[in-house]
Amino acid sequence: MTTIAAIGTQAIEGQCIYTPSTVSTGGSAPIGVAGKAVLSAGCTATLYMWGVQGQLDFANTAILNCSQVAAVRAVMTNSGNQTWTGGSIACLYCDNLIDDDITGIDSAIVRLADQGKIKAMLSFYVSASTVCLFQFESDSSIFTDISGGGVHGGTIYKVRCLFMGTTYYMLMSTAPTG
Secondary structure, eight states: OOOOOOBTTBSOOOOOOOOTTTOOSSOOOOOSSOOOOOOOTTOOOOSOOOSSOOOOOOOTTOOOOOSOOOSSOOOOOOOSOOOOOSSOOOSSOOOOOOOSOOOSSOOOSSOOOOSSOOSOSOOOOOOTTOOOSOOOOSOOTTOOOOTTTOBOOSOEEEEEEEETTEEEEEEEESOOBO
16 A cells, blocks of 8 residues: 555545647547556455545544535536537446356445445435436336236335435335236
């Protein structure tokens, strides 16, 4: 491990500013901070492996009097008027490019784990222009049409959701029968 003496409050800071005079013709991909971890052939990762990691560590006498605390924060901003011509935009983009069968372990695009006393696994603060909570871009076996008379199974669970101070429930059941 390399220890870097921080000047101010940041040990490593990356900034990439593209201006019309520095961008060559064609595409550009400015990246402020990038991380990549490579496991070479013949090596075995036994503990963990991350391309980029953020961690906050609070001493037992620390006083937190701040509006936001996050180990990793992703933010998008703009100035002026942009022209959007296609593609997608996301504050966080996760893309699984592993094309082998992943067997013998739990696998997920995003894994949320609470080892403490977190109030909510996901917290949404949406603007008036937000039109949906989830948007699915493709058909998958996770979607099943039961409008033709299917009946929910015997075991039904409810998932607690807090909406503007009021508790609501989403229902889940075992696989439909019939």
